[in-house]
Structure formats: structure tokens, C-alpha cells
Amino acid sequence: MTVTGPSTTIGDAELPPLYVYNDRRALARQSESIRAVRTQLTFLMLATAAAALAEHMRSHLASAGAAVLYALTTAIGLHTSRRRARAHWQAHRAAAETLKSLAWQYMVHGGPFHSRVRNPDGMFADRLEERLRELRKVGWEDSRESRDGAGTGVVGQITPGMRAVRAKSFAARRDIYLRDRVLEQLVWYGNRASQAHRSSVRWSSVTASLTSLALLAAALRAAGVIGNWDVAGLLSAGAAAAVAWQEVRRHRPLTYAHSLIEQDLDTLRVAMGTTVTEEGWAEAVAEAERLVSPQHTDWLVRFGS
Known part of the structure; x- marks a missing residue:
């Protein structure tokens, strides 16, 4: 029986439980990774300041303080390496986005899950297990068997909400996909492009200002105005830390990548809502999912660096 009407709103509750789990783990690991880098750079700056003070004052206490701060910086770096927060963040994010993309394609008859497929549930299980098998090779840990994991198996990742959407008419599925997937991603990429651009301008200004001040300070010291400070x-060191932070956050290349994806996605959204027929719908959905995939973003980031 076909359920009509585009009123369904797709949220996390309708997506695979394993997606929700990996999305949360990715956010937690991302925060940990960024916090570790920020802390390490902060301690490095404090150590440099303490070393400069020790040189000026000829103080053994200040020198000892600088040594302790440098040791803490090293310890933080070693702890970060052991935790591998960035690697786990990327693995969980890849798993989450894989699940989300497959779920949307399953729901709206997109990509390989077109209307002519006789066993979409079996295809979903096969495709998902294939993708997860590749992620396990790079260190992703499958949480489905753990106490706080999600779901009992690959087929168990197909929720009742996903099946309900798949049972709807083409017009209803099209409206749901354009509203809850494409438009949501379009807004997300637009916001992220703007945020990355503002951050890039701000940190570039900080780097340029610190470099200019360092040049002035070097000239004043050469003239004997500021003594041996x-x-x-x-x-x-501050300018170098600012450059390192920009490299970690990738503000400029992400601005480039997110802006291009926003443009391409908006063009595709218009076509999918006007000219794409049911016969060409599966291919159009596959193209939309390719545009919003992390792999496509990473590919564009390399050109924006």
C-alpha cells in the first residue's frame, strides 16, 4: 500500500541507530582533537614567554618554569598521539555519513535503491556491510556488539520511518528529499562557508599583525630601544601558532570547498524539483549524495589549499 503526502519530517529518530551513535562519537572526538591542539599551542606560547622572561631577567626560577611548560607541551603532544582523537573522529564521521547517505538513498529510491530493485533491504545490508568492512581496515570500531552500541545488525539499521518513506509516492519522496536532505545540506554548506571565510580573514589578520609587530620589535632591539627583551x-612564536591553528582548522580551503558544493547543490536542487523525472530520479539522488560526501569535500579541499 502506498502512503501519500509529503508531511513526514525526517530527523535522527528515523535514521539508522548506528548513524546516531557514530555522529555523536564523531562530535565528541572532534571536540577532543581541537581542544588538544588548542591546549598544546597555548602551553607552547606560555613556555616561549617564560623563556623570554628568563633570558631578560637572568632568572633560574623563570628558566625552570619555562622548562616545565615545555615538558607539559611535549606530554600533551604524546597524550594526543596515543588518544588518536583526530583519526577516530574521521572514522566515526565517515561511518555516520555512509549510513546517512545510504539511508536517504534507500528511502527515496535513489542511487542503487531505485524502484525496480526487488530486495532493497538485502541490497541495503550488502552495501552497508561492504562500506563498514572498509572502515574497519582503517581502525573504525564497530559498536553494534557493545553495551552502548546501536542496533543488532545491518538489517536492523532500517528503521520503520525509513520504510514508511520508501512506501510513499514519487512526488512525496521527492518533496521530502528536497526539503529534509538537499535544502538542509544547502543551508549547512552555506553557513559553514561563511563561518570559514570569517575565521580565515580573522586569523590571517592576526598572523599579519603579529608578523609586522615582530619585525618592528626586531628593528627596535637592533636600535637598542628595548634592550635585551x-x-x-x-x-x-605567536604568528607561527596562528598559522598552525589555521592549518588545523583549514579555514581557507574549506571556504573554497563549501562554496563550490553549495553552488553545485543549489543547481541540482532546482533541476530535481523541476526537470528531473521519475526515470532519472535515482541518478539525480546519487549525484546529490556524491556532492555532499566527505570524500568530495576532501577532494575539493586539496585544490583550495
Whole structure:
């Protein structure tokens, strides 16, 4: 029986439980990774300031403080390496996006899950297990068998909400996909492009300002105006830390990548809502999912670096 009407709104409750789990784990690991880098750079700056103070004051206490801060910076780096928060973040994010993309294609008859497929549930299980098998090779840990995992198996990742959407008419599925998937991703990429651009401008300004001040400090020290204060070294360390932070956050390349994806996705959204027929719907959905995949973003980031 076909259920009509586009009133269904797809949220996390309708998506595979394993997606929800991996999405939360990815966010937690992302926060941990960023926090670790920020902490390490902060301690490095404090150590540099303490070393500059020790040189100026000829103080053994300040030198000891600088040594302790450098040791803490090293310890934080070793702890971060052992935790591998960034690697786990990327693995969980890849798993989450794989599940989400397959779920949407299953729901709206997109990609390989077109209307002519006789056993979409079996195909979903096969495709998902194939993708997860590849992720296990790079260190992703399957949580389905753990106490806090999600779901009991691959087929168990197909929720009643997903089946309800798949049972709807083409017009209803099209409206749901354009509204809850394409438009949501379009807004997300637009917001992220704007945020990355603002951050890129802000941190580039900070780097340029610190570099200019370091140049001025070096000239003043050469002229004997500021004595033996190593202000230039401290400012140079600050500029280097700002550059390192930009490399970690990838503000400029992400601005480039997200802007291009937003443009391409908007063009496809218009076509899918006007000219794409039911016969070409599966291919159009596959193209939309390709545009919003992490692999496509990473590919564009390399050109924006």
C-alpha cells in the first residue's frame, strides 16, 4: 500500500541507530582533537614567554618554569598521539555519513535503491556491510556488539520511518528529499562557508599583525630601544601558532570547498524539483549524495589549499 503526502519530517529518530551513535562519537572526538591542539599551542606560547622572561631577567626560577611548560607541551603532544582523537573522529564521521547517505538513498529510491530493485533491504545490508568492512581496515570500531552500541545488525539499521518513506509516492519522496536532505545540506554548506571565510580573514589578520609587530620589535632591539627583551621571538612564536591553528582548522580551503558544493547543490536542487523525472530520479539522488560526501569535500579541499 502506498502512503501519500509529503508531511513526514525526517530527523535522527528515523535514521539508522548506528548513524546516531557514530555522529555523536564523531562530535565528541572532534571536540577532543581541537581542544588538544588548542591546549598544546597555548602551553607552547606560555613556555616561549617564560623563556623570554628568563633570558631578560637572568632568572633560574623563570628558566625552570619555562622548562616545565615545555615538558607539559611535549606530554600533551604524546597524550594526543596515543588518544588518536583526530583519526577516530574521521572514522566515526565517515561511518555516520555512509549510513546517512545510504539511508536517504534507500528511502527515496535513489542511487542503487531505485524502484525496480526487488530486495532493497538485502541490497541495503550488502552495501552497508561492504562500506563498514572498509572502515574497519582503517581502525573504525564497530559498536553494534557493545553495551552502548546501536542496533543488532545491518538489517536492523532500517528503521520503520525509513520504510514508511520508501512506501510513499514519487512526488512525496521527492518533496521530502528536497526539503529534509538537499535544502538542509544547502543551508549547512552555506553557513559553514561563511563561518570559514570569517575565521580565515580573522586569523590571517592576526598572523599579519603579529608578523609586522615582530619585525618592528626586531628593528627596535637592533636600535637598542628595548634592550635585551626578545619580544620579536615571542611575537614570531605567536604568528607561527596562528598559522598552525589555521592549518588545523583549514579555514581557507574549506571556504573554497563549501562554496563550490553549495553552488553545485543549489543547481541540482532546482533541476530535481523541476526537470528531473521519475526515470532519472535515482541518478539525480546519487549525484546529490556524491556532492555532499566527505570524500568530495576532501577532494575539493586539496585544490583550495
